[in-house]
Amino acid sequence: MGDRQAGRARVRARARRVVMFALALLLVSACWELYKAVGPDAGGKIFGAQVLPKAENRAMPHVWDMVRRFGRPEQRGSSSTVGQAVAEGAWYTFRLASVGLLLGVVVGMGLAILMARFRIVERGLLPWLIISQTVPLIALAPLVVSWGGRLHIAGFTWQRWMSASVIAAFLAFFPIAIGALRGLTSPPAAAVELLASYAAPWSATLFKLRLPAAVPYLMPALRLAANGAVIGTIVAEISTGLRGGIGRLILEYMREATADPAKVFTAVIGAAMLGLVMAGLVGLLDGYVSRNRQGEATT
Amino acid sequence: MSDFAVDVAGVSMVFNQGRPNQVGAIDDVSLAVRAGEFISLIGPSGCGKSTMLRLIANLIEPTSGTITVNGKAAAQARLDGDYGMAFQQAGLFEWRSVARNVELPLELKSWDRARRRERALEMLRLVKLDEFADHHPWELSGGMQQRVAIARALSFSPGLLLMDEPFGALDEMTREHMQTELTRICAETDCSVVFVTHSIPEAVYLSQRVVVMSPRPGRVAAIVDVDLGDRSDDTREASEFFKKVTEVREALRGFDRDDRINALDDR
Secondary structure, three states, rough: OOOHHHHOOOOOOOOHHHHHHHHHHHHHHHHHHHHHHHEEEEEEEEOOOEEEEEOOOOOOOHHHHHHHHHOOOOOOOOOOOOHHHHHHHHHHHHHHHHHHHHHHHHHHHHHHHHHHHOHHHHHEEEEEEEHOOOOOHHHHHHHHHHHHHEEEEEEEEOOOOHHHHHHHHHHHHHHHHHHHHHHOOOOOHHHHHHHHHHOOHHHHHHHHHHHHHHHHHHHHHHHHHHHHHHHHHHHHHHHHHHOOHHHHHHHHHHOOOOOOOHHHHHHHHHHHHHHHHHHHHHHHHHHHOOOOOOOOOOO | OOOOEEEEEEEEEOOOOOOOOOEEEEEEEEEEEEEEOOEEEOOOOOOHHHHHHHHHHHOOOOOOEEEEEEEEEHHHHHOOOOEEEEOOOOOOOOOOOOOHHHHHHHHHHHOOOOHHOOOOOOOHHHHHOOOHHOOOOOOOOOOHHOOOOOHHOOOOOEEEEEEEEEOOOOOOOHHHHHHHHHHHHHHHOEEEEEEEEEOHHHHHHHHHHHHEEOOOEEEEEHHHHHHHOOOHHHHHHHHHHHHHHHHHHHHHHHHHHHHHHHHHHHH
């Protein structure tokens, strides 16, 4: 009985979330159009500094123009629509970002487990991890491409898309490593002593205690990492000139921005949707792994 | 099987030895627990009673002296699973069902699934929680969680139970109920118990012997033999019970007074 009630409550909560999302989308569109209606066409300047964006059609196309642009041909006379091109680009970027995220999770977890196992590794490694995140991605991208290009290991040749995934992983591994480290070291001393009293080896402590205890810390980290992987992939596509993804589309459509201002926004919207889909997938995973954790066991 | 469940001989424990923050936690303690015996360690905070328990459990190594559990070195006894342990916090894993919490030590000892489940249910029957087997810990009250922790500690039939203020976080009513339950469980399982507490009535009610410890560094100040026969709720109102409570209290006061006198002398 309680299960059915809880199930119904969950369905209702999910429906509410969908409605809220639609409302938020409407609200953003309304704000956009409102600014277009009242904002100065030439934008606002104070002492020569642009403080208000231009509201003219070239800088801010109407929402309905952008939506309509999705359905029109990509180029004059081309058979596919912009919508199809954006969807294909997003799918390509999604796959690269997923590989990057997976790589980031593996590397991040590995580092976190090492740091949790050996305090000395934590002390030596943690500052470098933090420094690693201050390296600008744009500077990193060409380096990764050139390092990758030099890799030839027994029949394995570096593909250009791999550089993008590696750059995505570079952004994704960090929140995972930090979140997992906090999670792995979260069990109280009594829990660790309990396992010691069973003469459990460290691996058992890891699998029976530390990893399950880390799950609530890993889920928000995974959200950040998924986000980072998408951003990393798009930035990598743009800065390495990789074809096929949404980053490349943004770059190409940008060139046509004066003649066809709505077009570039379709690609930007596509990128935003991709981020949402990624976050949504992590949310589903979170719901699945957290289904048996409604509260803390406290005495 | 030796006659003694636990034999502590001339054990001292010094933390941070040789460093400025060196602390003598336990000084030359000798203590034997007969098989099947229930003893309590009682004393003010800082008297090393929890440290004593951790030493017996081989969670820490003594600075000097030897500890024998079931006739073997404490380290070997830990590897062999000769004792079960329960702490003040039940420490159940919230991601596991009640039954799977009880199964945890059995998993680590590589029991197969069916046997584990069967034993877990048997243990839960012992603590009268079998109908909660598939619930999760957060659905249980504090007292129930603590009973699950006891079932977990006993799941592999260790023969020795080490308990560190297991009822310390419970309210008085639940606490008395748990004490009655524990004496029943011990009688049914023939377990020896070393029980750390700072409640005098609890120690007297549960134990055959109450070991009174004095602080800084921890020493055995007195051992009070308690012979109250089979425990029941009437035991708590028996005059013999109060006599023993008074005896333990005076033993605790004894070194307290000595301490004060020493403090005066120092001045």
